[in-house]
Amino acid sequence: MSTSQLDKTYSPHDVENRWYQRWIDAGMFHASPTDPGQPYSIVIPPPNVTGSLHVGHALNNTLQDILIRWRRMQGRNTLWMPGMDHAGIATQNVVERQLQAEGTSREALGRDAFLKRVWQWKEKSGGTIISQLKRLGASCDWERERFTMDEGLSEAVREVFVRLHEDGLLYRGERLINWCPRCLTALSDIEVEHEEITGKLYTIRYPLADDPSQYLLIATTRPETLLGDSAVAVHPEDERYRHLIGKRVQLPLTTRTIPIVGDSILVDREFGTGAVKITPAHDFNDFEAGERQGLPRIKIMDIHANLHVEGALADPNVIQAVEGLPVAKARPRIEQLLTDQGLLEKSEPHKMALGKCYRCKTVVEPLLSDQWFVKIKPLAEPAIQAVEDGRVRIIPEAWKNNYLGWMRDIKDWCVSRQIWWGHQIPAWYCETCYGSPFLRRLSDGAPLIPSDASVIVAKTKPAACAKGHSDALVQDPDVLDTWFSSALWPFSTLGWPRQTPELKTFYPTSTLVTGLDILFFWVARMIMMGLKFMGEVPFRDVYIHALVRDAEGQKMSKSKGNVIDPLHVMEQYGTDALRFTMAAMASPGRDVKLAEERIEGYRNFTNKIWNAARFLLMHLDGERVEVPPAQRSFPDRWILSRLNATIHTVTQELEQYRFDRASSALYQFIWHEYCDKYIEMIKPALKDNASESAKATRHTLAETFETMMRLLHPFMPFITEEIWQTLPHEGASIVRQPYPVMQPDWDSKEAEQEFSLLEECRGLMNQERAILGYPAGKRLHFRVHGKTDQAYATFKKHKELIDHMENVNDLWVGSTTQISMPHLLTLTRGLVELATSMEDADLEKVKENVLKQIALLEKEATRTNQKLGNPEFVAKAPPDVLTEHRDRLERESRMTQLLQQALGQIGLYILERKRTQPS
RNA sequence: GGGCGGAUAGCUCAAUUGGGAGAGCGCUGCCCUUACAAGGCAGAGGUCACAGGUUCGAUCCCUGUUCCGCCUACCA
Incomplete structure (x- = not known):
């Protein structure tokens, strides 16, 4: 390629598309278990099939790609396994919205037609994020792309479900679970987000049944739930109330009386009045208390969180007032009714945590229902061990305690979801054994499986139940939590349950790169499942990166309008600039605050590299002569030594996942050492194209630049490939070139020391100019003295270089420290003494x-x-x-x-x- | 309520184990000097949050305070 083909500014767009396509066509990213080299593998945190690339993805995948490209260049057998998850609730929401717009619904379609529709959507619109990841330069092995609903991965899910069941680690039962009344499904505990709000604390009078003139004061934040109360609890040792235990109170707004019980676990004597209502069907603590006290569970809400209070023996006027109303509307009416009857003692502002669905932000309700649970303690135990003894390293280590704390306190995992899109639970129930057909839900015809129906868990539909009935087997209508299949990702993507060569070669994977937000959702569960089913941890290192926020530190969200769209950024500044920004800002344990100006700064950096390459190509024509490093010119020896140091630093920092330091080392070296100093220093040597010095310099120039491109390639894959191709090189693509390693004979302490001396001299020159008020551009005549023979020799040797670099008019070099001539200002620093004339200065x-x-x-x-x-x-x-x-x-x-x-x-x-x- | 992290230049962040704090961006001045104005050269800018303590010496270690994040929790 000739010089004219390199434009004055770098235009990333064409370069990126062209090279990515060529890399793919050449199969550069494809991994095979039979390839040589020590395996290095990463599984991608599967993005949501409905998702599109946001800055968080950009950060996450840039870091993975840096690791992968680096290890690939190091000669490791490198696999980056890509794919997506099916995002049960989110995807179903998307398609349901479409149906709604068309005036229909999933219930109207029926399950099979609806699922067909979701698959259609997935094929057509799903997975835009994959092409966006390609845009980012992600060097995944796309031939191996997986989806959690693929047949192979679904088989893994069924296998795991069955085996967990066989091992007694899965059970179905009626429990209180978190319910999203909008998504109409159960959620696991960690899918509930807590938000601090100021609500009201109501204090209500519960009159004693045998003496209505006396009453207990009960505090609650949810007065409407009193209709579902089945007792009132006091502390058994509380002097104030002990005598009341065993008596009954008249439950306000109902015809019921409920007992006063003693419960030392539920009741905190210090809080409120020391007496608390128990609503076992609508509160997690109360559920437990209800179990302890043998209390009935009275449901007063349906799946939409609308009140249905007939069963609670509510007063007719109460039923009339609140029946069918959502909580938010029912509460003020209850408040009014209590006030009317003189039963509301007071209400005061109260801070409390409100649970919301992490997908749709609807307030979740505790709901009593039949669900499947993973018995988690036996799985958590080895997963705790693995992190404690370092088989899994969490980086930065600060998160380790976070993980351990959560794991030690872990609760059973509710895995069933009342939606259609997902892995339908491989459990069947025999209606014949049950004795009557199961009820069907009116809305969608889904069978309502009774708690006591006997269950058959199997990978495929059984021919018959244990008693031989074959005609009335009904499959559980629920599907599994998406995270259930994600938990298997590190081995299901490699072919498990089949024992594939891929599994053998690439499991356990080397590194997992992820954000803190899914440490529990995903990372912890992968460790548990990996240990359980592979007998080995799923990855050695977990690198946890920060979350990306905007320049003000706010979480980016569409509603705030502070979203930086990575696609827009790539369009405007180039992918390499975005990637380098991500790497530079990835300081451990800190949120990344992203401002667009930073990206612009790194865009400028790409331009700087581009123009340095232009300089190179302008001066590379002509013979190149390789001279042993020790015999090269001073600038050559210096830049080789600095390059060596940079190779060392970058490699070492990458080993420690310090992407920030690695990128700053690259930036510092390339811009300030290579461009500002080295290129300037060699200009004189290149002047005479045919000179010996030019021939030798051209060799070093090409050699160092080529090395520099390889060093930078994992961070900026596109521009480095584009430039590398124009340099003297061997091989078809930089992608599979060896990563630079230190060359012992490049080190030159002596050149670096000489350089420092020259820098000291330069510093003094600037100081002179400043004190004398001479402008930076003014050509001055300096006298310099080295305080040692060596320093003197250095200045003598580099006189012309100093003239050139510092715009000095014929530097005079002396060997003594006697510069006390008139009209000279002399300064000193280190081994340097420097003087220049005061003749043109304003002496005052x-x-x-x-x-x-x-x-x-x-x-x-x-x-x-x-x-x-x-x-x-x-x-x-x-x-x-x-x-x-x-x-x-x-x-x-x-x-x-x-x-x-x-x-x-x-x-x-x-x-x-x-x-x-x-x- | 508990736990963790943070507070350093106008902004965003470094400083590997206690010995006069650095970088990028921004800002100011001069320069279109044949790689680069997306640039070059030079420069200004800091009581290292506050108060104590340990030490010859503290931005760094300890204690407390204030403020800001995040995680976690059933105080009705």
Whole structure:
């Protein structure tokens, strides 16, 4: 490719599409269990089939891709397994909304037709996120893409269900569960989000049945549930109420009386009045208390969370007032009725946590129903062990305790969902054994399976029940929680329950990259299931990255309008810029606050790289001669040494998942060392195209740039490939080139030391300019002295380089420290003393500046002196600190001395000028 | 209520184990110098949240306070 083909600015769009397609066509990302190399595998956190790429995905997948591309280049047998989950509730919601718009419903369609419809939707509109991940450059093995509802994965689900059941780790029973009255399904505990709100605490009078003039005061935040009360509890040792235990109260708004019971677990004597109502069918604590006390469960709500109170023996006027009403509407009416009857003692504001459905944010209700549960303790135990003993590492480690705490306190997992889209539970019930046909739900015809129907769990529909009845077997209408199948992801995607070569090679996977928000939902459950069914952890490392927030630290949400759309960003700034931003901001344990300006900054970085490549191509024409590293020019030796250090840093930081540090090392090196310094330094050598120095330099230039592209490739796959192809290289694509490793003979301590000396000199030059008020562009004539022979030699050797780099007019190099000539301002730093003429300066201003400097230095010197004068400091501080302080004092004194000298000269000079140039 | 994390330049964040705090972005000044104005050169800007303690020495360790996040919990 010739120079003219590289435009002045980098335009990512074509480059990205072109290369991604070529990588795919060449099968660059495909993994085979028979490939050589130590396996390295990652399973993608399966995005939701309804989802589209948001910044969280961009971060998550960028980090995975960096790891994968890096390991692939290192020669590992690398598999990144992609796919999606079927997102039961979310997907069903999407399709139901469509049906609603068409004036129909899933009930009208029936189950089979509805499922067909969902599959159609999935094929047509589902999984846009997959193409978006490709856009991001994700180097997944797309030939292996999986979906949780695939036949293979569904088989895994059935296998697991059956085996858990066989092992007594699955049971069906009537329990109080979290119910979403909008999605009309049970939710697991962790699918409920808690929100702090200020509600009201009502205090209600419950008159004693045998003496209505006396009453108990009961506090509640949900007065409407009193209709379902089956007792009132007090603490058995509470002096105030002990004598009442065994008596009854008249339940307000009903014709019922309910007992007063003693319950030391439920009742907190300190809270409220010390007496509490028990509503076993509508409150988790009360459910337990009801069990303990043998109380009836009185349901007063239906699946839509509408009140149905006939069964509660409510007063007719109460029934009339609230029957069929949702909670929110019923509550004020109950409040009014209680007030009317003089039973509402008071109501006051009260802070409380309200549970909401994590999918649709509807207030969840505790609902009594038959559900399937995974008995979790026996599964959690080994999963705790695995993290405790380090078979699974959680990174950053801070989250480990979070995980352990949750696992130790884990509750049984409700896995059944009352929806259609998902893995239908492989359980059958015999109506013949039951003695009568099961009732059918009116709305959709789903069988209502009685609690006591005997169950057959099997991978496929059994031919007959245990007693041989074959004609009336009814499958459980419920489906399994989506997370149930996600929990199997690391092995189901590799072919389990079949023992495939993939499973053998790539399980356990190497690393899982995920956000904190699904640590419990997903990570914990994968560990449990992996240990249970594979006998081995599903992954070695869990890297938990931060959540992405906006620049103000707010959670991004469509309603707030602060969403940064990664697709838009990629369009505007290029994918590489987005990826680099993600990597740079991935500091562990911290939320990522993303501002668009940052992305713009890294877009500029891509442009910088692009233009450096243009420079290269402009100067690469001509012979290239390889010289042993030790014999190369100073800039060459220096950049090789710095490149080596950068290779070391980047690799080491990646090993530790410090994407932020790795990217900042790359940024620093490429921009500030390679572009700002190295390229500038070699310009003179390249001037004469045919010179020996040009030939040698061209070799280093090409060699280092090519290496740099490989080093950067995992972070910025597109631009590095595009440029790499234009450089002298071997191989078809950078994707499978070896990742750079340190070259011992590239290290040059000596070149780096010389460079530091030159930097010190440059610093002094700037300081001179500042004190003398000379503009940065003014060409000055400097005199420099090295305080040691070596320093002197360095300056002597690099005189021309300094002239070139610092815009200096013929640097004069001396070997002594005697620069006390008139009209010169001399400064010092380290091994350098530097002087330049004050001739063109405004001397009064210079005097002012020098005085300022002296004041500053004296302040510092005093401090250093005090420290060194402290015998305890001298006695206790380590030797190197002491030396450092002594050096500092010497520097400060010498500089002060020089400035004072200058001050004297300035004084004389001012007088001199006044004499020669009378105003 | 409990647990965890954070508070450092205008903004976003670093600082590997206690020895005068760095970077990016932004800002200011000068420069279209043949790779790059999406750029170059230079520069300003910090009581390291507050109060104590340990130490020769604290941004770093300890205690407390304030503020901000997140997770978790059945106080009706």
